Amino acid sequence: MANGIKDKVAIIGMGCSRFGERWSDSAEDLMVEAFQEAMGDAGIGVDDLGAAWLGTSYEEIGVGKSAIPLASALRLPNLPVTRVENLCASGSEAVRGAAYAVAAGACDFALALGVEKLKDTGYGGLPVRTRGxxxxxxxPSMSAPGLFAQLASAYVAKHGVDPADLKRAMAHVSVKSHRNGALNEKAHLRREITEEQVLKAxxxxxxxxxxDCCGVSDGAACAIVTTPEIARSLGKDPLVTIKAMQIAASDGSELSHNTWDGASVANTRVSAARAFREAGVSDPETEIGAIEVHDCFSVTELVTMEDLGFSAEGRAVHDILDGRYDHDGAVPCQIDGGLKCFGHPIGASGIRMLYELYLQILGRAGRRQLDDVRLGLTHNLGGAPLSNVASVNIIGRLE
Amino acid sequence: MSGVAQMTGHEIGIAGYGVWLPRRRMERKVIAGAHRWFNPALMAAARGTRSHCSWDEDSITMAVAAARGALDGREREAVDSIALASTTPPFLDRQNATVIAEACGLAGTGLRTLDVTGSLRAGTGALLAALQDGAIARGGPAHGNQALVAAADCRRAKPGSPDELAFGHGAAAFLLGGAEPIAVLRGWRSVSDDFVDHYRAAGSPFDYRWEERWARDEGSARLLPDAVAGLLAELSLSPADIDHLVLPAASARDAQRLAKACGLDPDRARDPLDQSCGQLGAAQAPLLLAHCLEQAAPGQRILVAGLGQGCDLLLFETAEALAGYRSAAPASAALDAGWSDENYFRFLAFEGTLELDSGIRAEADLKTAHSVAYRHHEALTGLQAGRCTACGTVQFPPERVCVNRNCGAVDSQEPYPLAGRTARVVSLTADRLAYHPDPPSRYGLVEFEEGGRLLVEFVEWDRAELKVGAAASLAFRIKDRDAHRGFRRYFWKAVPA
Structure with missing residues (x-):
C-alpha cells in the first residue's frame, strides 16, 4: 500500500540563477550558475551525486534533446541522466524524478535542474510551438495569453462578476507581485507598478x-535531494523535507466533454486535494505559510486561488482586492515576485518556486522574509486551461 | 448544338439553390480614389460596391457555403454527382469538387465528382451538362438521383485596373433532379466561338483584356441574338414568351441593350447586380439565375445565357413547386448580409497583392503531414465528431476511447456530423500576439446544443457581439496557407448563427 512521499526526501541544496534577458549567457552557462550555488549549499561533491534529471521544454531553441547537455555542461561523471518535459511543469517533473529516486533507495543524492533559454527566438513572448x-x-492560431484569457470570459459568465472588477483584481495581482519582486535581486522585472499602469497597458x-502577462526570461534553477537521515548526518538543521508531490493531467474532458465550464483549472483542484491529503494538511490557510503559484497571467493566479481552495468559489476577486494574498495578507503569494517578475523560463520555473519557499522555511529570504514559514506550497501548471498538467508540491520543516 | 428537352415521363430541372457572397463589400469609390493620381478615368466607374473574399475564403469555401444552402434539409444520399465550375479553383491538380463533397457530407462511394473550368461559361456549362446527365434522366422521382452543381469564382485583379472595380467574388449552387423541380429545363443551345476579349494564361494571376466596346459590340451583341432566335424557333416560342433574361452583362444598361437586340422588352433583362457585388466570373449567370428564381412566379420562362468563347443558353420554365420553395441561402440574404469595407490596404492584403510584414512569429512552418490529414479527413473536412453508442456522449476529435469518464467504452463511437448544428460560445478571446492574417486571432470553446464541444476560431463577428452564450454556426474556411509549398488547409470556423 502506497503511503506517499511525505518526509522521505530532504532538500539539502538549492540554487537559482539570476533571471532575465541573459543575452551573453547560454543555457549551459545558466545551468552552471544554478548548480554551483546548489552544490555550495549542499556541501557535497559532484562524485556524490547518483543520478540527475533535466527539465526543459523547448528543444528547438535550447539545448536540444536528451539530458546529455546537462551531463556535459556540469561535467557529471557518467551519471544516469534523464530529460523530462511536461510543458511549463517540466521543472517540477525533474524534482519528481530526483525525489522518487532517493525515496526508492536508488541513490543517495540526486540532482534536479530546470533551464530554459527563451530569448533566442528573435521576438517577444513564448516561442511558437506545434500542437502535434x-x-x-x-x-486555431493561439498564444499562451489567448489560451489563458479564455478563463476570464468564462469566469465572468459563471460568477456574474463585473468585468471591470475582474480587471481591477487582475491588476492587483500584478501590482502585488511587482512590489514583492522589486525586493528580489534575482528577479527579471524589479520595478513597482501601479494599478493605473496595468489598466492602461x-x-x-x-x-x-x-x-497581466508574466515576463519572458532566461533562467535556471536547481535542487539537490537526499534522505532525511543522510541530510541529518551532514549536519543540516533544520531539515526541509518534501511533504507532498502531486501532478494531475487532463484526460481530454476539458477539450472534448461538456462537463467543464472553462472558469477554473480542473487539474489544479485534483492535484491540490491529493497534495493536502499526502501532506496531512487539513487546514491549508493556517498551516501553509507561503505559496508560489503559476501566475503566467494574472487571471491564472486569480482562478488558482479558488482551485487551491484558498478562496471560495467566485470570491477570488474580493479576496485579492482585500489584500488576502499580499505580502502581509493571510496567505502570502508570490513572495519572490512570481513568474510575473522572474519571467517564465519554462523548465526552471517549478524549481524557482521551490527555491523561494526553501529560503523562507530556512529563514534566508532577506528583505522578503516572512514570519515562521513551516510549510510552503508550489503550484506549477503546464499547458493551458483546456488541456494541462498541474503540479502541486508541498515542502516544509521536518518537525 | 442545341436541344429540346424530351418528355421522358418526368421533368428534369432545378430542385433547390443556394448563394454565398463574402460579407466584405469594397466601396468602388475607395478603390478608384486610391488610384486617382494614376488613372483618374476609373472614377467614372466608381459606383456601388463589390464583394471580396476574406483571407480565409476561396472558390472551394464559397462553393461549400452555397452548396450547403442548396442541400439544406435534403436527403444527401440522393446526390450522386457534384461539379465545381470555376476559373479560380484553388488546386489545379487535387480535385476541388471532392473537397466540397466531403465538406458537404456527401457520400464518397458512388459519388461522381468533376471540376469544370477554363471559361466564364463554366457555370452554365456545368449546369447544362448535369441536367443532361443520363443518371438524373434515368433516375426520375422513384430513384431520386440528384446532382449538385456549384459555381464559384474569386478572380484577382491588378491594382489600378478596371477589373479591380468590376470583379466580385461569390458562389451559387443548384441541386438538380428529383421529384419536385421548382424549374424545368425546356431547351438549350450552345455556340462555340473562340472570341478572345480577355484571357488568363496558365500561371498568370491576372486577366489580359481587349477593348470592352469591341467585346460588347462585336462579341455578345452579335452572338447572342442569333443564338436566342435559333433556340426560340426550335421551341416554337417568340421573344415575348420569355419572362426573364438572365445574362452576365457588365451593367444594367448593357443587359437591357442585349435584351433589346434579342427582340425582348428591355425590362425583361435581369439586374446584373454589378452595383452590389460585381461580376462573379463563372458564378455570375448562376447567381443571377438563383436571384431570378427567388423572385419569379410559377409558370414563367427564364432564359439563362452564359458567355465566354461562345455561349450557353438554357431555357427554364418555373413549376408550381417554386411557390412553396424557400432557399436556406437565398441571393437576397447574401446581398443584404454584406457590410461596407473602406480599408483598401486590407483588401489588397486579402487579394494577395500586398505583402505585409507579419513578423517572425508568422514564419512557423505550416507543412502538412498528408498521411495524418488523410487519416483524419472525415473529422477535418466533414467535421465528423464521434458519438459513443454506449453512453451517447458526442466528442471531437473522435478517439478510440470514450471521453466520458463514467463510460470509457472502447471503439464505441459512430460518426456524428457537427457542421449543421447550432453551438453556444463557452469562452473566447481576441488574441493580438498569435499570428493571424486578419488580427486579432479570435478563438475559444463552443458547445453544441445537442452535445459536443469544439475549440474553434471565430470569424465574421465584426457586426455581431461575440460573447459567452452567443449562438454560433459553423462555416468551412481556409485554416492556413503554407507559403512555402502552396498548400492550403481547410477547417471549420464559428460564425454568428
Missing amino acids: AFGDLWM PTVAEPLGVF
Whole structure:
C-alpha cells in the first residue's frame, strides 16, 4: 500500500540563477550558475551525486534533446541522466524524478535542474510551438495569453462578476507581485507598478494587457535531494523535507466533454486535494505559510486561488482586492515576485518556486522574509486551461 | 448544338439553390480614389460596391457555403454527382469538387465528382451538362438521383485596373433532379466561338483584356441574338414568351441593350447586380439565375445565357413547386448580409497583392503531414465528431476511447456530423500576439446544443457581439496557407448563427 512521499526526501541544496534577458549567457552557462550555488549549499561533491534529471521544454531553441547537455555542461561523471518535459511543469517533473529516486533507495543524492533559454527566438513572448501533427491541422492560431484569457470570459459568465472588477483584481495581482519582486535581486522585472499602469497597458489577448502577462526570461534553477537521515548526518538543521508531490493531467474532458465550464483549472483542484491529503494538511490557510503559484497571467493566479481552495468559489476577486494574498495578507503569494517578475523560463520555473519557499522555511529570504514559514506550497501548471498538467508540491520543516 | 428537352415521363430541372457572397463589400469609390493620381478615368466607374473574399475564403469555401444552402434539409444520399465550375479553383491538380463533397457530407462511394473550368461559361456549362446527365434522366422521382452543381469564382485583379472595380467574388449552387423541380429545363443551345476579349494564361494571376466596346459590340451583341432566335424557333416560342433574361452583362444598361437586340422588352433583362457585388466570373449567370428564381412566379420562362468563347443558353420554365420553395441561402440574404469595407490596404492584403510584414512569429512552418490529414479527413473536412453508442456522449476529435469518464467504452463511437448544428460560445478571446492574417486571432470553446464541444476560431463577428452564450454556426474556411509549398488547409470556423 502506497503511503506517499511525505518526509522521505530532504532538500539539502538549492540554487537559482539570476533571471532575465541573459543575452551573453547560454543555457549551459545558466545551468552552471544554478548548480554551483546548489552544490555550495549542499556541501557535497559532484562524485556524490547518483543520478540527475533535466527539465526543459523547448528543444528547438535550447539545448536540444536528451539530458546529455546537462551531463556535459556540469561535467557529471557518467551519471544516469534523464530529460523530462511536461510543458511549463517540466521543472517540477525533474524534482519528481530526483525525489522518487532517493525515496526508492536508488541513490543517495540526486540532482534536479530546470533551464530554459527563451530569448533566442528573435521576438517577444513564448516561442511558437506545434500542437502535434493532427492538432496543427485544426486548432486555431493561439498564444499562451489567448489560451489563458479564455478563463476570464468564462469566469465572468459563471460568477456574474463585473468585468471591470475582474480587471481591477487582475491588476492587483500584478501590482502585488511587482512590489514583492522589486525586493528580489534575482528577479527579471524589479520595478513597482501601479494599478493605473496595468489598466492602461496595451491589450495582448482580451482582457489581458501587457502587465497581466508574466515576463519572458532566461533562467535556471536547481535542487539537490537526499534522505532525511543522510541530510541529518551532514549536519543540516533544520531539515526541509518534501511533504507532498502531486501532478494531475487532463484526460481530454476539458477539450472534448461538456462537463467543464472553462472558469477554473480542473487539474489544479485534483492535484491540490491529493497534495493536502499526502501532506496531512487539513487546514491549508493556517498551516501553509507561503505559496508560489503559476501566475503566467494574472487571471491564472486569480482562478488558482479558488482551485487551491484558498478562496471560495467566485470570491477570488474580493479576496485579492482585500489584500488576502499580499505580502502581509493571510496567505502570502508570490513572495519572490512570481513568474510575473522572474519571467517564465519554462523548465526552471517549478524549481524557482521551490527555491523561494526553501529560503523562507530556512529563514534566508532577506528583505522578503516572512514570519515562521513551516510549510510552503508550489503550484506549477503546464499547458493551458483546456488541456494541462498541474503540479502541486508541498515542502516544509521536518518537525 | 442545341436541344429540346424530351418528355421522358418526368421533368428534369432545378430542385433547390443556394448563394454565398463574402460579407466584405469594397466601396468602388475607395478603390478608384486610391488610384486617382494614376488613372483618374476609373472614377467614372466608381459606383456601388463589390464583394471580396476574406483571407480565409476561396472558390472551394464559397462553393461549400452555397452548396450547403442548396442541400439544406435534403436527403444527401440522393446526390450522386457534384461539379465545381470555376476559373479560380484553388488546386489545379487535387480535385476541388471532392473537397466540397466531403465538406458537404456527401457520400464518397458512388459519388461522381468533376471540376469544370477554363471559361466564364463554366457555370452554365456545368449546369447544362448535369441536367443532361443520363443518371438524373434515368433516375426520375422513384430513384431520386440528384446532382449538385456549384459555381464559384474569386478572380484577382491588378491594382489600378478596371477589373479591380468590376470583379466580385461569390458562389451559387443548384441541386438538380428529383421529384419536385421548382424549374424545368425546356431547351438549350450552345455556340462555340473562340472570341478572345480577355484571357488568363496558365500561371498568370491576372486577366489580359481587349477593348470592352469591341467585346460588347462585336462579341455578345452579335452572338447572342442569333443564338436566342435559333433556340426560340426550335421551341416554337417568340421573344415575348420569355419572362426573364438572365445574362452576365457588365451593367444594367448593357443587359437591357442585349435584351433589346434579342427582340425582348428591355425590362425583361435581369439586374446584373454589378452595383452590389460585381461580376462573379463563372458564378455570375448562376447567381443571377438563383436571384431570378427567388423572385419569379410559377409558370414563367427564364432564359439563362452564359458567355465566354461562345455561349450557353438554357431555357427554364418555373413549376408550381417554386411557390412553396424557400432557399436556406437565398441571393437576397447574401446581398443584404454584406457590410461596407473602406480599408483598401486590407483588401489588397486579402487579394494577395500586398505583402505585409507579419513578423517572425508568422514564419512557423505550416507543412502538412498528408498521411495524418488523410487519416483524419472525415473529422477535418466533414467535421465528423464521434458519438459513443454506449453512453451517447458526442466528442471531437473522435478517439478510440470514450471521453466520458463514467463510460470509457472502447471503439464505441459512430460518426456524428457537427457542421449543421447550432453551438453556444463557452469562452473566447481576441488574441493580438498569435499570428493571424486578419488580427486579432479570435478563438475559444463552443458547445453544441445537442452535445459536443469544439475549440474553434471565430470569424465574421465584426457586426455581431461575440460573447459567452452567443449562438454560433459553423462555416468551412481556409485554416492556413503554407507559403512555402502552396498548400492550403481547410477547417471549420464559428460564425454568428
